Amino acid sequence: MSRIGKKPVPVPSGVTATINGQTVSVKGPKGELSFVLNEFVLAEMTEEGIKIDPRGTTKTARSMWGMSRTMVENIITGVHAGFEKKLEITGVGYRAQIQGQNLQLALGFSHDVLFPIPEGIDIKCPKPTEITISGIDKQSVGQVAAEIRDFRPPEPYKGKGVRYAGEFIVRKEGKKK
Template sequence: MSRIGKKPVPVPSGVTASIDGQTVTIKGPKGEKSFVLNDLVLAEMTDDGIKIDPCNSSKPARSMWGMSRTMVANLITGVTEGFKKDLAITGVGYRAQVQGKNLQLALGFSHDVVYPIPDGIDIVCPKPTEINITGTDKQRVGQVAAEIREFRPPEPYKGKGVRYAGEFIVRKEGKKK
């Protein structure tokens, strides 16, 4: 049984939630998001919030139960607080800056890498070696962070590259003489 799925998703003040069949729509201060639930789960509004229940006790229905509850909870978090990922750039001459709708990265290549910023995502560079990615969709924020990190992942000898803030890079020992 899902322990996460048993808890109702609380709806904070200032947020309106509506359920239309299998579609859950959440409106909040940062925008409006919706999610279509799987047919194996049912959603209903209660006094405690939004309650998700499996429609039967089959294995696939129970598998979708906790995931569906988490997706609805992420919608509410997204329209109230938003999601944030921080990236750190390490390396001599490696830097980032936002120019209009593009993120320009100097990562040791013969050319700068230009990454177009997708809609619904905000990217800020408070320092040339820091990138802050914010948005209302947890999946898109994580995907954008992963795409930027993929341009130059951290290497194990000197640790140069783009890494998540707080990520630990396992270092290797260099050549012996």
């Protein structure tokens, strides 16, 4: 039995959720999202929220059960509160700034890296060494953060590069004489 899947997903006030067949649509103050459930699970509205149940006891149905519940919870949280990821830039001369619809990154290359900001994602640079990525879709916020980090991941000797806020980098010792 899935411990996550058994719990109903509560729908907060100010958010409306509708179930049409296998599609769960959610509308809230930040926007509107929908998710198409797999055919192995069934969704229904109750007074406690949205309840997800497996169709049958097959391994595939049970594995889709918890994942589907988490996806529904993520779209409800996204339209209600939104998601945010913070990145930190470490290194001499490494910096970031917003330039129109692009994020301009100086990461020690011979050229600046221009990253086009995707639709539905908001990127801010409160300091030249900090990047804040926010949006209503958890998957796209995480994907954009991973793509930006991928330009210059933190290296283990000096720790220079782009890292998630709070990420611990295992440091290595340099060469000995």
